[in-house]
Amino acid sequence: MNWFKSQDGRGFLLALPAIFWLGVFFILPLFTIVVISFMSRGAGGVAELPYTLAHYDRTFGVFSVILIRSIRIASITTIVCLFIGYPLAFFISTRKNRNFQNLCLFFIILPFWTNFLVRTYAWRILLGDAGTINAILLSWGWIEEPLRLLNTEFAVLVGLIYGFFPFMVLPIYASIERFDFKFVDAAHDLGANDWTTFWRVVFPMTLPGVLAGSALVFIPSVGAFITPDLLGGTRGLMIGNLISRQFGGSGNMPLGSALSVVMMAVVLLTLLVYVRFGINREGDD
Amino acid sequence: MRKLFLLLILVGLFVPVAVIAQDDAEVEPWVCPEGFEGQTLSVYNWSTYIAEDTVPNFEELCGVSVNYDIFDSGETMLARIRQGNPGFDIVIPSGSTIAIMIREELLVPLDKDLIPNIANLEPSLMDASYDPGNLYSLPYQWGTIGIGYSTEAFPDGITTWEELWDYDGSVAWLDDRRAMFGVALTILGYDANTSNPDEISEARDYLIERGANVVTVAADDGQELLARGDVDATIEYSGDIFAIADECECDSYAYVIPEEGTNIWTDNMAIPVDAPNAELAMVFMDYVLHPQVGADISNYTAYASPNLAAIELGLIDADYLEDPAIYPSAETAENLFEITESDADTEQAYNDAWDELLIFLGG
Amino acid sequence: MAADAKVKNHVQDIYVDENAVRRDMLLRRIGKIGLYFNPIFAYFFLWSPILVLVIFSFNRSRSVSTFTGFTLRWYNNIFNGVMGTEVGFSTQNMLLALRNSMIVSFSATIIATIIGTMIAMSLSRSNFPGKRILDAVLFLPVVIPEITQGISLAIFFNVLFGWWQSLTGQRIFPGFHTIIIAHVAFNISYVAIVVRARMANMNPRFEEAARDLGANEWQTFRYVTFPLILPGVVAGGLLAFTLSLDDFVVTFFNSGVGTTTLPVFVYGLLKLSITPEINAISTILMVISTVLIGISMLLQGRTALR
Numbered sequence: 001m002n003w004f005k006s007q008d009g010r011g012f013l014l015a016l017p018a019i020f021w022l023g024v025f026f027i028l029p030l031f032t033i034v035v036i037s038f039m040s041r042g043a044g045g046v047a048e049l050p051y052t053l054a055h056y057d058r059t060f061g062v063f064s065v066i067l068i069r070s071i072r073i074a075s076i077t078t079i080v081c082l083f084i085g086y087p088l089a090f091f092i093s094t095r096k097n098r099n100f101q102n103l104c105l106f107f108i109i110l111p112f113w114t115n116f117l118v119r120t121y122a123w124r125i126l127l128g129d130a131g132t133i134n135a136i137l138l139s140w141g142w143i144e145e146p147l148r149l150l151n152t153e154f155a156v157l158v159g160l161i162y163g164f165f166p167f168m169v170l171p172i173y174a175s176i177e178r179f180d181f182k183f184v185d186a187a188h189d190l191g192a193n194d195w196t197t198f199w200r201v202v203f204p205m206t207l208p209g210v211l212a213g214s215a216l217v218f219i220p221s222v223g224a225f226i227t228p229d230l231l232g233g234t235r236g237l238m239i240g241n242l243i244s245r246q247f248g249g250s251g252n253m254p255l256g257s258a259l260s261v262v263m264m265a266v267v268l269l270t271l272l273v274y275v276r277f278g279i280n281r282e283g284d285d
Numbered sequence: 286m287r288k289l290f291l292l293l294i295l296v297g298l299f300v301p302v303a304v305i306a307q308d309d310a311e312v313e314p315w316v317c318p319e320g321f322e323g324q325t326l327s328v329y330n331w332s333t334y335i336a337e338d339t340v341p342n343f344e345e346l347c348g349v350s351v352n353y354d355i356f357d358s359g360e361t362m363l364a365r366i367r368q369g370n371p372g373f374d375i376v377i378p379s380g381s382t383i384a385i386m387i388r389e390e391l392l393v394p395l396d397k398d399l400i401p402n403i404a405n406l407e408p409s410l411m412d413a414s415y416d417p418g419n420l421y422s423l424p425y426q427w428g429t430i431g432i433g434y435s436t437e438a439f440p441d442g443i444t445t446w447e448e449l450w451d452y453d454g455s456v457a458w459l460d461d462r463r464a465m466f467g468v469a470l471t472i473l474g475y476d477a478n479t480s481n482p483d484e485i486s487e488a489r490d491y492l493i494e495r496g497a498n499v500v501t502v503a504a505d506d507g508q509e510l511l512a513r514g515d516v517d518a519t520i521e522y523s524g525d526i527f528a529i530a531d532e533c534e535c536d537s538y539a540y541v542i543p544e545e546g547t548n549i550w551t552d553n554m555a556i557p558v559d560a561p562n563a564e565l566a567m568v569f570m571d572y573v574l575h576p577q578v579g580a581d582i583s584n585y586t587a588y589a590s591p592n593l594a595a596i597e598l599g600l601i602d603a604d605y606l607e608d609p610a611i612y613p614s615a616e617t618a619e620n621l622f623e624i625t626e627s628d629a630d631t632e633q634a635y636n637d638a639w640d641e642l643l644i645f646l647g648g
Numbered sequence: 649m650a651a652d653a654k655v656k657n658h659v660q661d662i663y664v665d666e667n668a669v670r671r672d673m674l675l676r677r678i679g680k681i682g683l684y685f686n687p688i689f690a691y692f693f694l695w696s697p698i699l700v701l702v703i704f705s706f707n708r709s710r711s712v713s714t715f716t717g718f719t720l721r722w723y724n725n726i727f728n729g730v731m732g733t734e735v736g737f738s739t740q741n742m743l744l745a746l747r748n749s750m751i752v753s754f755s756a757t758i759i760a761t762i763i764g765t766m767i768a769m770s771l772s773r774s775n776f777p778g779k780r781i782l783d784a785v786l787f788l789p790v791v792i793p794e795i796t797q798g799i800s801l802a803i804f805f806n807v808l809f810g811w812w813q814s815l816t817g818q819r820i821f822p823g824f825h826t827i828i829i830a831h832v833a834f835n836i837s838y839v840a841i842v843v844r845a846r847m848a849n850m851n852p853r854f855e856e857a858a859r860d861l862g863a864n865e866w867q868t869f870r871y872v873t874f875p876l877i878l879p880g881v882v883a884g885g886l887l888a889f890t891l892s893l894d895d896f897v898v899t900f901f902n903s904g905v906g907t908t909t910l911p912v913f914v915y916g917l918l919k920l921s922i923t924p925e926i927n928a929i930s931t932i933l934m935v936i937s938t939v940l941i942g943i944s945m946l947l948q949g950r951t952a953l954r
Binding site: 007008009012013017026084085091108111113115117118121123130132162219222223225229257260264271 | 668686687690696700763767802804832833837
């Protein structure tokens with residue numbers, strides 16, 4: 001018992017409250033839904049024995065449409081965030097004036113202090129059939145009939161890109177910040193043009209930021225619930241909505257658990273890819 | 286079904302009486318029994334389903350405070366109570382849900398000595414098949430499900446489900462699976478309450494096929510989508526459409542009971558198991574069944590009132606009483622169906638079919 | 649002299665492909681234009697929804713397509729306690745929800761900051777079996793989707809309370825305790841990560857020096873370690889507070905009756921009672937959160953300077 005008096009032992013004691021809290025209120029619940037996902041559905045949607053794979057059958061059967069849609073939406077969200085976010089991060093980090101840089105960052109973060117629900121709702125105003133965008137396009141005579149923007153997959157995409165954009169910009173900004181632009185001069189001296197320099201020098205060296213940003217955007221997008229709920233209608237339904245339905249109206253706890261477990265697996269797989277490629281590269285630097 | 290007829294006839298009979306009695310109607314105000322001061326009551330009700338001052342008045346009369354929470358579908362409420370009552374004293378399920386909750390022992394029996402105003406209720410709505418003898422529940426409001434539409438998009442009106450399926454524009458459906466399946470089953474010529482899985486699948490496929498114009502399956506907020514112009518027509522509970530029509534004081538919105546037939550329902554007040562304050566809940570029920578309070582609720586929500594005393598005393602708006610979209614005529618009533626109790630397997634079959642429908646709808 | 653001439657000759661020998669140069673310059677110009685165009689687009693994208701929301705909160709008509717005139721009607725309605733047609737959504741209830749949010753966020757922040765700081769110190773200062781696993785587990789709450797966290801915990805409580813009831817016959821209702829427990833569970837990680845980052849930048853020599861000068865363990869912590877990591881602790885706590893205050897999904901699945909927090913209230917409002925007052929409420933909420941976070945940033949900036 002003397003170990004507890006050593007530096008390491010005391011350190012372990014310090015970690016105990018967190019170990020307890022995360023163990024009981026995080027790990028144990030996750031373990032519970034893994035177990036429940038293999039159980040049968042009883043009357044009223046509760047879990048009961050015997051064990052079965054039926055819910056996974058259904059998850060990869062009829063629900064696969066939504067599973068694939070969720071992964072597709074999350075992927076497109078990530079790619080678009082990257083396309084808008086990288087140049088923006090590049091622009092900000094290459095400003096000479098430090099205060100101007102901070103101001104630029106500030107104006108990216110500021111909208112995100114507003115409640116997520118309110119920000120998502122704002123897009124309902126913009127995208128509605130009788131919404132702002134349609135009103136402007138109609139008054140300019142660009143369209144005859146209102147475009148259907150709300151309650152589509154497009155609306156969910158816009159909402160997600162909007163919701164998670166800073167998660168892409170900030171890590172990339174941090175990466176470019178640390179990037180030494182002497183490498184660019186060196187590449188130019190060696191005869192590379194801007195295109196080659198960017199793809200062979202700048203981009204690979206800022207890849208850790210790109211990968212971190214992509215993971216930070218992709219992961220919450222796959223599990224999104226509020227955005228498709230408020231903007232998606234029937235056409236933008238995502239896996240998160242179906243999960244929540246299983247614990248509400250559709251009353252099928254084991255199926256909801258199975259869907260959650262699969263979603264968790266997708267997320268952990270993404271992380272694995274990130275750890276495999278992202279962290280290794282950082283080590284190479 | 287027979288009961289409904291009786292009810293409709295009764296209502297028909299009393300309308301003239303109501304008009305005559307209106308002038309000298311003087312109702313004793315409701316008095317709260319002693320001994321509840323400082324207690325708390327938690328009510329779990331549908332959205333937009335009570336008059337603005339019903340709860341504040343009750344709080345004042347009894348010296349209690351009320352937690353008022355809302356749900357957007359019967360299934361959501363049921364799921365929450367099934368997962369262990371989080372602390373509600375009163376819930377307001379529809380008839381078929383009452384039957385399920387009685388079967389699963391999720392309700393506690395009422396003590397009718399605490400609810401003298403039961404006498405005010407319409408007899409034909411009492412002793413229903415889902416709760417014989419009203420041991421667990423008392424009627425709150427009743428109404429139909431139909432199509433709320435914008436008169437601008439449908440200048441000639443709309444009379445059938447078929448027209449809604451064929452409409453080229455944005456449409457919202459209602460997240461009430463049993464009612465929606467009931468409609469499809471009726472159109473297909475089956476029993477609206479079938480427990481045959483093949484018929485349920487057929488109804489699901491029918492709905493998916495007809496739902497190409499559906500942009501969202503609204504959770505009891507279809508009227509708001511209609512009012513904002515997000516959709517041109519929505520399947521909704523009757524009163525919700527009248528509510529927006531009243532609010533805008535315009536003729537832009539109309540409600541129709543489609544010719545092919547639709548769901549007629551009765552919502553009931555009941556006390557869920559493990560309710561922290563069942564006694565106060567019953568006092569609240571008595572309060573709601575008071576003619577004036579009941580009339581205020583129906584006049585605000587524009588649903589049909591089960592409170593016969595309120596109708597007889599002429600407390601219900603005559604406009605509403607005479608509106609066949611609220612109190613359907615006997616002729617219309619022939620095509621209306623009630624949702625009845627289903628066994629656990631059938632309930633799951635409907636739930637699964639509804640999930641599958643949502644996945645493929647509109648896509 | 650001779651060497652110089654040689655170099656000169658060499659330079660003249662270099663073959664310049666004018667087309668390639670022209671192409672490269674064009675590329676650069678396009679890149680430059682893109683680089684300046686992109687922020688314009690990005691900032692427009694980020695700010696237009698918010699501007700539209702604010703503008704239409706002052707619109708006389710209910711429409712969100714045309715601005716028909718300036719009015720403060722919707723704000724007046726809110727201050728007079730009216731919020732559209734739904735009875736549950738009164739200003740009074742919103743203030744109640746705000747109060748509930750504060751109770752939850754403060755409690756969760758205090759607990760999570762203490763526990764999170766402890767584990768951060770533990771992980772960066774000592775070594776024990778299972779530390780690597782603990783390290784990985786600590787990151788999980790950051791990456792596991794909120795909906796999975798919320799639902800798994802709700803099921804867990806459900807099972808737990810069921811057992812408790814069958815054991816003692818007493819029923820536990822979900823409420824502040826379940827929400828606070830859930831918030832602490834995801835906040836510990838955020839606090840720990842922020843504090844660890846601070847500790848990683850800290851020179852351990854300070855602590856060694858304190859101990860060499862005869863300070864005991866507690867004194868070292870109280871007078872050396874803690875002041876040094878304080879900015880990290882404050883930053884972690886603020887992050888936890890913000891996340892807790894903004895959380896909807898986890899709260900939604902774990903709340904009981906009468907513990908509606910502000911985000912849950914707003915969600916109900918957005919789902920079930922879309923009235924023009926919402927634009928006004930959103931604007932008010934936006935102003936409040938901006939001011940709150942502005943203040944906290946200022947405070948944080950001060951502490952960081954110290």
